Amino acid sequence: YYSFIQPTSEAFEKLRVFMANRDVIVKRLTSSINQINRWVDIVFPEFREVFKDIKGKGAIATLRLFPTPSELCSMKAHEIVKGWKTVMNRHAGLKKAQMLIDLARNSVGSKQAQEAYKLHLEHLLEEFDLAKTQLERVEKEVTSVLDQITFAKKMIAIDGISEISLAGILGEAGDLSGFAHGNSLLRHSGLHLAEASSGKWKGQIKVSKRGRSRLRRFLFLTTLSLVRNNSDFKQIHNHNVKVKKMKKMKSIMKLVGKLARILVAIAKNNQTYCSQKVQPLTPLAA
Incomplete structure (x- = not known):
């Protein structure tokens, strides 16, 4: 069992490196958000009654300026609003500021080791800011590399395909014009069907998962x-599920193959996406 090595240009190699780096950054960003959520659960659990999303601008700004309930108890609503105005143009307003103070006075969060918790939160916010900045920088580089690939713009023009998802595909697969057919791309990814058998035992036909x-x-x-x-x-998808009575996951996997064939065809023939060629042959039942 062997396969021929397909040399790729520098643009596709850049995408592969950038997207691998992006995966690491996203994991760090997610980890920092989870740890900030844990910090809020311990120190100020009522905080979420005012800010539902911890990673939102208002929540992050509040955690930077006056994170602990003890600090909020000694402040007035207009002072909190004044602090918000120093870091963002649009803020929650006086009503939510007063609500934040009332919740802080009756908080059930930890009252001990306040200085240690504040230092911990500062480090978590620094990690959050660093990961967010790095993510924006990597995604900007990915966009600039995609502009250098001739057929990438025609693929991004398809509704539902984003720059990041396309960069992930091209970074791992390389130049799609080098593939003979969409099925070759499926085999490269390990999404082709294979029989799980051994000796006299014959198993079911499943996705092989032998690929990238x-x-x-x-x-x-x-x-x-x-x-x-x-x-x-x-x-x-609706036609497969409602008319052909397919299971939803089977329909999705069938559409993965169609997507692979569309992408390879666009790369090889330099054609634009044609809606008429994609639609099912038989219309949906009324």
């Missing part, structure tokens, strides 16, 4: 996005 795992992930997530946002893929 990151490419599998981006093909699958891109297909889910197309089913939600692209009218053609949504129509095919």
